[in-house]
Amino acid sequence: MVATAQRFSELNSGVEIIWEKRTLQEFADQPIDQLAERYDLLVIDHPWAGFAAAAGLLVPLDEHLPASFLADQAANSVGPSHPSYCLDGHQWALAIDAATPVASWRPDLIAASDLPPTWNDLLRLARAGSIAMAGIPVDILMDFYMVCSTLGEDVCQGLDSVVSPQDGVQALEMLRELALTLDPVFWDLNPIGVGGQRAEIGWIGCQHDAVRLRERHDERVHCGAALGLCPEQRCAACKGFGTLLQNVAGLEEAVRVCVAAGMPLQRLD
Numbered sequence: 001m002v003a004t005a006q007r008f009s010e011l012n013s014g015v016e017i018i019w020e021k022r023t024l025q026e027f028a029d030q031p032i033d034q035l036a037e038r039y040d041l042l043v044i045d046h047p048w049a050g051f052a053a054a055a056g057l058l059v060p061l062d063e064h065l066p067a068s069f070l071a072d073q074a075a076n077s078v079g080p081s082h083p084s085y086c087l088d089g090h091q092w093a094l095a096i097d098a099a100t101p102v103a104s105w106r107p108d109l110i111a112a113s114d115l116p117p118t119w120n121d122l123l124r125l126a127r128a129g130s131i132a133m134a135g136i137p138v139d140i141l142m143d144f145y146m147v148c149s150t151l152g153e154d155v156c157q158g159l160d161s162v163v164s165p166q167d168g169v170q171a172l173e174m175l176r177e178l179a180l181t182l183d184p185v186f187w188d189l190n191p192i193g194v195g196g197q198r199a200e201i202g203w204i205g206c207q208h209d210a211v212r213l214r215e216r217h218d219e220r221v222h223c224g225a226a227l228g229l230c231p232e233q234r235c236a237a238c239k240g241f242g243t244l245l246q247n248v249a250g251l252e253e254a255v256r257v258c259v260a261a262g263m264p265l266q267r268l269d
Contacts, residue, residue, distance in 0.1 A: 001043070001097075017041065024192055028138055033057055044093060046084060053087040060090035100144050119174065126181035132194045133178065135187035140175070147171040 005017035021038075022030065032048040036057045044052065052058045062070060073094060081095035105115060110130070116122040126129050133143070137235045145155050153167045162168065186194065 024190055025136075043096065046099075049085050049092055050087055053090065053092050054099060055256055058092050060092065060093065062091040065091075101142060123177060123181070126178055129181075129183075131178070131181065132193050132197060133182060134184060134189055134191045135179070136190050139190060140179075146189055147174055 001019055005019060009016050027043075028045050028047075032042070032052050033042055035042055036052075037043075042058075070091060071110065078098040081098045085091060085093040085095060102157050116125050122131065133139075148163045148167050148171045151167045151170060153163055155163045163171070170203060185197070239251045
């Protein structure tokens with residue numbers, strides 16, 4: 001965008017385009033009506049397109065761009081990304097990228113052959129503290145839409161409901177089961193933050209409060225919400241030792257940690 005603006009200014013004297021950057025969260029959350037008051041050109045997040053069209057905040061591009069150009073955009077944009085900005089008979093934006101949920105992994109920690117092929121396999125990895133997921137509301141909502149579509153029903157296809165109760169409840173139950181395995185830190189992270197955690201910690205899912213519990217106690221307890229599931233000393237924070245908690249007080253603290261994170265607790269003999 002910056003390079004294109006610079007080249008445009010070179011070819012069109014007297015026109016200067018200065019792009020001001022926003023964070024990813026501002027991109028998603030900052031009200032578009034506030035931005036429209038301050039800027040001539042905007043890069044908007046798709047969910048704002050309907051509001052912008054209904055409120056008359058943006059200029060209909062089809063009234064200013066050649067029909068041949070818009071036809072070329074429609075023919076060469078990814079999937080339905082171009083028509084997704086066409087509302088009430090007008091084109092309100094041009095698609096410049098297409099976002100989609102993706103799964104990623106660190107091959108130094110998990111072999112490609114060990115990647116989970118099914119949802120149940122994914123849950124097994126998650127219970128081992130090996131799964132991270134962005135947990136802020138907008139990402140959870142998108143996960144819900146994705147799971148509904150995977151179950152066979154795209155959302156918001158009618159005026160009376162978002163999704164059928166059967167598929168909606170099933171999607172929520174699936175996501176809840178996965179979410180209960182997460183370290184609470186992920187409820188405050190967007191995908192960029194999750195990527196940072198993967199880079200810093202390595203094997204996702206460690207509760208470092210339990211490291212301090214381990215230092216104070218000696219009765220052996222395996223706390224799924226803490227450190228016992230980091231395999232083969234791959235996590236520098238816990239050294240793969242498992243969570244070692246001592247005495248009744250330590251056990252009670254461990255239980256509270258597990259309950260808070262919704263993780264399983266298993267005593268080691």
